[in-house]
Amino acid sequence: MLEKALIGSRRYWGWVGFLILVVGIGFFFYLRQLDYGLGITGMSRDVTWALYIAQFTFLVGVAASAVMLVLPYYLHDYKVFGKITILGEFLAISSVIMCLTFVIVDLGQPARALNLLLYPSPSSILFWDMIVLSGYLLLNIVIGWSVLGAEKNSVPPPGWVKPIIYLSIPWAISIHTVTAFIYSGLPGRSFWLTALMAPRFLASAFASGPAFLILLCFIIRRFTRFHVGKEPIQMLAKIVTYAMVISVFFLLMEIFTVFYSQIPEHMHHFVYCFAGLHGHQELVPWMWAFVILAAVSLVLLINPRTRGNEGLLAVACVAVFASLWIEKGIGLVVAGFTPSPLQKVTGYFPTGPEVAITLGVWALGLLVLTFLYKIAIFVREEMEA
Amino acid sequence: MRSSRRNFLKITGLSLLGIGVRPVLEALGANGSPRFVKSPARLVGKRWAMAIRLGKCPDDCRDCIAACHLVHNVPDFGNPKDEVKWIWNEPFQDVFPGQGNSYLYPDWGKRSVVVLCNHCDHPPCVRVCPTKATFKREEDGIVMMDYHRCIGCRFCIAGCPYGARSMNYRDPRPFIKKINPNFPTRTKGVVEKCNFCAERLVLGLRPACVEACKEKVLDFGDLGNSQSEIQKVLRAQFSIRRKPELGTQPQVFYLV
Numbered sequence: 001m002l003e004k005a006l007i008g009s010r011r012y013w014g015w016v017g018f019l020i021l022v023v024g025i026g027f028f029f030y031l032r033q034l035d036y037g038l039g040i041t042g043m044s045r046d047v048t049w050a051l052y053i054a055q056f057t058f059l060v061g062v063a064a065s066a067v068m069l070v071l072p073y074y075l076h077d078y079k080v081f082g083k084i085t086i087l088g089e090f091l092a093i094s095s096v097i098m099c100l101t102f103v104i105v106d107l108g109q110p111a112r113a114l115n116l117l118l119y120p121s122p123s124s125i126l127f128w129d130m131i132v133l134s135g136y137l138l139l140n141i142v143i144g145w146s147v148l149g150a151e152k153n154s155v156p157p158p159g160w161v162k163p164i165i166y167l168s169i170p171w172a173i174s175i176h177t178v179t180a181f182i183y184s185g186l187p188g189r190s191f192w193l194t195a196l197m198a199p200r201f202l203a204s205a206f207a208s209g210p211a212f213l214i215l216l217c218f219i220i221r222r223f224t225r226f227h228v229g230k231e232p233i234q235m236l237a238k239i240v241t242y243a244m245v246i247s248v249f250f251l252l253m254e255i256f257t258v259f260y261s262q263i264p265e266h267m268h269h270f271v272y273c274f275a276g277l278h279g280h281q282e283l284v285p286w287m288w289a290f291v292i293l294a295a296v297s298l299v300l301l302i303n304p305r306t307r308g309n310e311g312l313l314a315v316a317c318v319a320v321f322a323s324l325w326i327e328k329g330i331g332l333v334v335a336g337f338t339p340s341p342l343q344k345v346t347g348y349f350p351t352g353p354e355v356a357i358t359l360g361v362w363a364l365g366l367l368v369l370t371f372l373y374k375i376a377i378f379v380r381e382e383m384e385a
Numbered sequence: 386m387r388s389s390r391r392n393f394l395k396i397t398g399l400s401l402l403g404i405g406v407r408p409v410l411e412a413l414g415a416n417g418s419p420r421f422v423k424s425p426a427r428l429v430g431k432r433w434a435m436a437i438r439l440g441k442c443p444d445d446c447r448d449c450i451a452a453c454h455l456v457h458n459v460p461d462f463g464n465p466k467d468e469v470k471w472i473w474n475e476p477f478q479d480v481f482p483g484q485g486n487s488y489l490y491p492d493w494g495k496r497s498v499v500v501l502c503n504h505c506d507h508p509p510c511v512r513v514c515p516t517k518a519t520f521k522r523e524e525d526g527i528v529m530m531d532y533h534r535c536i537g538c539r540f541c542i543a544g545c546p547y548g549a550r551s552m553n554y555r556d557p558r559p560f561i562k563k564i565n566p567n568f569p570t571r572t573k574g575v576v577e578k579c580n581f582c583a584e585r586l587v588l589g590l591r592p593a594c595v596e597a598c599k600e601k602v603l604d605f606g607d608l609g610n611s612q613s614e615i616q617k618v619l620r621a622q623f624s625i626r627r628k629p630e631l632g633t634q635p636q637v638f639y640l641v
Contacts, residue, residue, distance in 0.1 A: 037573035038537070039554030044466040048539040048552055108537015108552065108574025115516040115536050126515035126540055187509055187631040188546020265482060341548040342500075343479040346465070 001149060004378040005371040011223075012374070019367040026360010029353040030105060038108055041354040046346035047337040049106070051358050054333040056102035058208070058325055059365070060179045061201060063095035063136065065209020067172035068239050074165050080232045083380070087220075088213060089144040090372040092172075096137040098365035105357055125181045132175045139168045144372075152379045176201045183336065191269035191336040194257075200250045201328075207243035208324040210236045211317040218314055220373065226380045230310075237313055241301040244320055248294055251327075268343075273335045278345040283335060286326050293323035426589035431609020432526045433581055434636040435595075436618050437499055441602045442474070449499060450474070452597030453579070458570045460557035469551040471579040472501040472594055480627060499602065501594075502549040502579035503627060503635030504528045510541035510550065519576075525607075526636065527581045537574040546631050550578045581605075608636070 008016075033040045043050050069088035072078035104110050121127050143165055150157040177198045183189070184197035214236050217228040258266045271277055273287045297319035299306070306312045339345050350358070453459070453472045460469055474497035478485025485494040508528045510519050518534035519541050521527070542550045556573040564570060568584060571577055582592035590596070595603045606615030624638040 037553065037555040039467050039573075043552075043554070045468045045551055046548070048542045103538075106538070108539070108576075109535065109572075112516075112534070112536045115518070115534055119516045119518075119534065121515050121517050123512050124515040124540065125513065126538060130515075182540075183543075186513070186544050186546075187633065188628060189543065337543075341546050342475050343482055 001145075001152060001375050001379070004375045007378075008374065016367065016370060019363045019370065022363035023360050023367065026357045026363065029356040030360065032353060033105075033357065034110070038106075040351065042348050042350045044346050044348065046340040046344055047334055047348040049333050049337065050348055051330075051350045051354055052102050052106040054329045055358060055361070056099050056106070057179060057201075057333065058329040059095045059099045059102070060133070060176055061205030061324075061328065062209045062212060063092045063099065064172045064176040064202070064205045065213070066092035066140065067169055068206050068210050068236075068243075069213075070165065070172070071169055072235075074162075075169065078235075080229075080235055084213070084217065084228060084232050084236075086144060086148055086376050087216065087373065088209075089140050089147075090376060091209070091213060091216070091369065092140045093137060093144060093372060094365045094369035096133055096140070096175075097368055098361055099133060100137070101361045101364060102358075105361060125178060125185060129175075129178045129182060132171065132178050136168070136171050136175050139164060139171055143168060148376060148379055151383065154383075173202065176205050183332075188341055189336050190263075190266045192332075194254060196250055196254060200247065200254075203243050203247040203250055204324045204328060205243075207240050207247050207320050208328075210243070211240045211320040214240065214317045215314060215321070216373070218310070220377060224377050224381065226377045226384065233310070233313070234308065237301065237307050237316075240317065240320055241307065244294070244297060244301060247324070248298065268339050269335050272338050272345065273331055277339060280338075280345045280347050282347045282349065283331055283338075286330050290323045290326040290331065293319045293326070297323060424587060424589065428586045428589055428591070430525050430586075430607030430613075432607060432636065433504065433586075434606065434608045434615055434638065435501075435581075435592075436604040436606075436615055436624065436638045436640055438602045438604075438640045439477070439498065440493065440496055441600055442497055442499060443600065444497070446600070447474075448597045448599060449594035449603065452593040455563065456565050456568060456582075456585075456593045457580075458557075458561050458565055458568055459577075460553075460560035461562065462555065462557075462560050467554040469553060469557065469577065471551075471577070472499060474498065475500050481625070498639070499594075500547070500549070500627075501637065502528060502581075503547055503633065503637045504579075504581055506634035506636065507632060509544040509546065509631075509633060513540045513544040515540060522583075525586075525609075527583050528578075529580055529583060530577060532569065532571050532575050532577065535575040537576065539576060541576055546628055546633065547635075550576050552576050 029040075041050065041052075066088035069081050069085045073081040073085045104113060107113060116127065116130055143161060146161045147157045180198035180201040183192035184194060186192060214233055217233055217236075220226055221228055255270060258270055268277060272280065273283050275281075276284050297316045300312050300316035300319070301307050307316070334348050338348070450470075450472055454461075454470070457471060459471055462468060476495050477498050478494040480498045480500055487494075504527055506526065508519075508521055511521050511528060514520075515538060516534050516536055518531045518536070520529060520531070522529055537552065539552055542552060553571050553573050553575055558564075558570050561570060582590070582594075585592060592603075592605050595605045604615050604618055606613045606618075608616060608619075610616065618640070619638055622640045624640045626635045626638055629635070
């Protein structure tokens with residue numbers, strides 16, 4: 001089936017060429033980072049994780065969101081999702097590839113990455129995260145490939161794949177739970193030290209992932225003959241709505257606890273996010289953009305009339321994706337380090353090379369996604385024809 | 386007949402091998418080869434700890450910092466972003482957040498306090514390290530690092546509630562003013578921190594910061610020995626520790 005990714009229109013190759021160019025630019029700057037060290041980024045002694053790890057965290061959510069299709073389709077036999085479940089699984093594959101790449105890119109000594117396996121340390125959450133993420137990647141490759149292959153040959157999927165699909169459901173929950181544990185188990189980082197971290201991660205994942213999937217469905221409908229249909233998109237939109245409402249609700253819970261208790265160490269981080277601290281306001285415009293985008297998306301999603309309008313739904317999905325990207329892909333990680341354990345506020349700005357490397361990894365993921373979707377759509381178009 | 390010729394060759398071969406093996410074994414078993422010997426002069430302790438007298442540091446004194454950073458090849462990048470430090474000064478109110486108040490005895494909130502790795506009894510940095518590059522030495526409780534194993538993930542920095550750890554964001558070697566050949570320099574991309582001068586203890590020397598302090602602000606000793614000087618000091622005087630509520634059990638005590 002893989003060869004189907006190599007047959008495409010001029011426009012297809014233009015898009016692939018563009019992505020390869022962005023990957024190439026990112027790779028060029030990554031070589032410079034390897035030479036100079038991580039000092040080429042905006043990270044500092046105080047803010048030691050930033051854009052890379054934040055992208056990793058956000059994309060684990062996008063990967064986990066495939067379960068929102070797999071669960072209704074396979075567990076509840078919800079046939080409407082039959083056509084697009086494969087899209088969710090392939091989105092998971094490319095997201096996990098991006099996650100793992102972001103972790104490698106963030107290492108100070110990437111050549112030693114295999115020390116993770118040579119000296120396995122079960123007390124470290126990073127060790128478990130490596131296991132659940134690579135396991136999830138493998139599960140989705142096996143499931144996606146065997147199900148699509150069976151479809152191509154017009155036979156039911158092999159029997160052995162069913163238990164693997166069932167396994168992938170709790171496994172999807174585990175990847176984002178374990179990723180939340182990376183943060184929520186650290187003493188002295190009060191911004192992250194909350195049991196709500198994993199539920200918050202999951203809620204925002206189930207909003208951002210399906211929102212992205214809806215947008216992908218619109219793009220596919222526009223450029224291919226594979227018709228996704230209205231019904232699965234509307235169902236996805238409902239999932240996005242609930243998940244976004246829960247996500248914002250959870251965040252408000254945090255804000256209540258922090259500000260009603262009035263514990264300074266807990267308040268400082270939120271104050272830094274939304275008002276600035278010690279004259280530093282790096283995150284303030286971003287966080288208010290998050291608030292506005294989240295509010296706009298909720299208005300558009302909760303109202304059934306606007307949700308039913310596909311144009312407005314697309315706007316809502318962009319708003320959901322962008323707002324949660326800001327919240328997790330920028331705010332969560334940087335604000336957790338600010339102020340530092342010694343009460344210092346060190347401003348963080350990503351540097352040019354850092355942004356180029358980040359875009360390169362995103363382009364790499366989109367390239368994998370493009371190839372996988374191309375194959376899936378080819379099979380679907382053949383079936384519909 | 387053929388069989389006996391084969392046996393002859395076998396025996397010849399084994400004999401030759403036997404003759405050849407002996408010098409090899411002798412070379413390996415020779416007494417003159419280097420071996421790991423613990424110096425009889427070394428300082429032995431079950432639980433090393435430090436006591437720091439609050440408010441005794443003269444303003445602008447950096448003797449302990451200079452001594453430590455010199456013997457440990459700590460680079461000076463000249464900017465706070467990439468900064469690497471093992472021991473340094475911070476205002477009292479930032480070292481003990483929540484303890485600062487406006488009625489504090491003359492300017493105590495702003496008085497500088499020496500900070501360094503606390504060599505916790507329950508170190509979160511050791512718990513989170515995915516390669517065991519950071520570990521607690523069982524024999525004397527020092528929290529140490531293997532710079533050759535560290536992958537530079539910086540999870541330990543996130544885990545440390547005291548900001549005691551630094552990342553080598555760049556190659557540190559060009560930024561070391563005078564390289565001490567008796568201590569390793571680090572490479573870019575690894576984390577480092579205070580090691581309680583483990584390399585000096587084995588030679589029978591006290592930590593460099595303790596020796597450098599003219600004001601006798603710093604005390605170093607073995608908490609595992611009930612007769613030790615540091616135990617007496619801690620019994621005689623009230624002391625506090627940084628963020629004790631986190632349960633990390635710091636082994637650096639601040640005498641009030």
